[in-house]
Amino acid sequence: MKESVSEKLSTSPIHPGEVLAGELEELDMMPAELARALHVPSNRLYQLTSGKRAMTVDTALRLEQWMGVSAGFWMNLQKRYELDIAVEKIGDEIKRTVIARPLVGIASDSTHLG
Numbered sequence: 001m002k003e004s005v006s007e008k009l010s011t012s013p014i015h016p017g018e019v020l021a022g023e024l025e026e027l028d029m030m031p032a033e034l035a036r037a038l039h040v041p042s043n044r045l046y047q048l049t050s051g052k053r054a055m056t057v058d059t060a061l062r063l064e065q066w067m068g069v070s071a072g073f074w075m076n077l078q079k080r081y082e083l084d085i086a087v088e089k090i091g092d093e094i095k096r097t098v099i100a101r102p103l104v105g106i107a108s109d110s111t112h113l114g
Helices: 005-009 016-026 031-038 042-049 057-067 071-097
Strands: none
Touching (some): 016 071
16 A cells, blocks of 8 residues: 555655655546646656755756746745754764754843843
8 A cells, every 4th residue: 555645754754756756646647747837847746756856946947837836835845844854864873963052041141132
């Protein structure tokens, strides 16, 4: 049984290409067809939908124009994916090696509230 996007959300990072692939599936459309509509090489969309290529600003803007889904949505998916991957790879090491700076309570210092 295929895992839904909401199930994957809690277990592993979701590549923006996976979201796009789901949209194409619902539209019964191949990446090459979308590539023609967006005026980009088809390998860009095949690589994107297979998770082998990052979402670019150029592609996000083209998708916004064609689909009506904001470029910001696509770029936020990409950045979230990159952040999730980084946390998986180096998050624990950073937590072990980088000591948090002590927070100074500005709000508790009434001399600055003038």
